[in-house]
Amino acid sequence: AQTVTQSQPEMSVQEAETVTLSCTYDTSESDYYLFWYKQPPSRQMILVIRQEAYKQQNATENRFSVNFQKAAKSFSLKISDSQLGDAAMYFCAYRSHTNFGNEKLTFGTGTRLTIIP
Amino acid sequence: DTGVSQDPRHKITKRGQNVTFRCDPISEHNRLYWYRQTLGQGPEFLTYFQNEAQLEKSRLLSDRFSAERPKGSFSTLEIQRTEQGDSAMYLCASSPRTVLLSEQYFGPGTRLTVT
Numbered sequence: 001a002q003t004v005t006q007s008q009p010e011m012s013v014q015e016a017e018t019v020t021l022s023c024t025y026d027t028s029e030s031d032y033y034l035f036w037y038k039q040p041p042s043r044q045m046i047l048v049i050r051q052e053a054y055k056q057q058n059a060t061e062n063r064f065s066v067n068f069q070k071a072a073k074s075f076s077l078k079i080s081d082s083q084l085g086d087a088a089m090y091f092c093a094y095r096s097h098t099n100f101g102n103e104k105l106t107f108g109t110g111t112r113l114t115i116i117p
Numbered sequence: 118d119t120g121v122s123q124d125p126r127h128k129i130t131k132r133g134q135n136v137t138f139r140c141d142p143i144s145e146h147n148r149l150y151w152y153r154q155t156l157g158q159g160p161e162f163l164t165y166f167q168n169e170a171q172l173e174k175s176r177l178l179s180d181r182f183s184a185e186r187p188k189g190s191f192s193t194l195e196i197q198r199t200e201q202g203d204s205a206m207y208l209c210a211s212s213p214r215t216v217l218l219s220e221q222y223f224g225p226g227t228r229l230t231v232t
Contacts, residue, residue: 043225
């Protein structure tokens with residue numbers, strides 16, 4: 001079974017600065033997908049960024065980028081130019097590669113990010 | 118499209134009572150997932166539907182839990198004889214059937230408190 005570990009329960013960053021959230025995972029599979037989800041207080045979870053394991057290039061979405069190290073099974077999220085609206089719980093998630101099958105996600109325990117004005 | 122909706126948003130019940138939650142996925146999304154999120158934890162997979170067929174259930178889903186998706190549209194999750202350990206946020210997500218990597222869209226969740 002796959003496991004996802006987020007070792008930083010809480011992080012804080014000054015507005016406009018850069019912060020990196022850590023995630024490691026354990027799997028015996030060679031093909032899979034990794035995600036970062038954001039869960040703002042009392043609001044629903046939304047996808048921030050995704051990475052296909054077969055792609056060597058790190059994914060980027062505007063101010064959000066990842067550092068995917070497949071051999072180390074590490075998948076960190078970097079948020080640049082932090083904004084107040086980035087304050088949320090961030091979850092790292094793993095999904096096995098599957099064709100039209102169960103695409104269930106395995107989540108880490110989350111990192112609560114606070115933005116300091 | 119208004120996204121995934123869940124009803125009720127909050128439910129307080131006494132131990133031993135039955136509760137039922139509803140999830141309305143995004144229209145034409147054929148895949149539907151239920152997750153449970155306890156305080157301080159990430160969501161954990163409970164069960165998965167493809168259209169009306171329930172194709173996988175987690176071992177977390179005891180016999181007191183049952184889920185249905187009768188017409189391949191909305192889904193219900195029922196918990197019988199609730200226990201205090203059932204207190205959690207129950208999340209529903211849906212995704213479309215595509216050949217590409219499909220994103221799961223989450224609802225706002227139903228927060229259950231068992232007293």
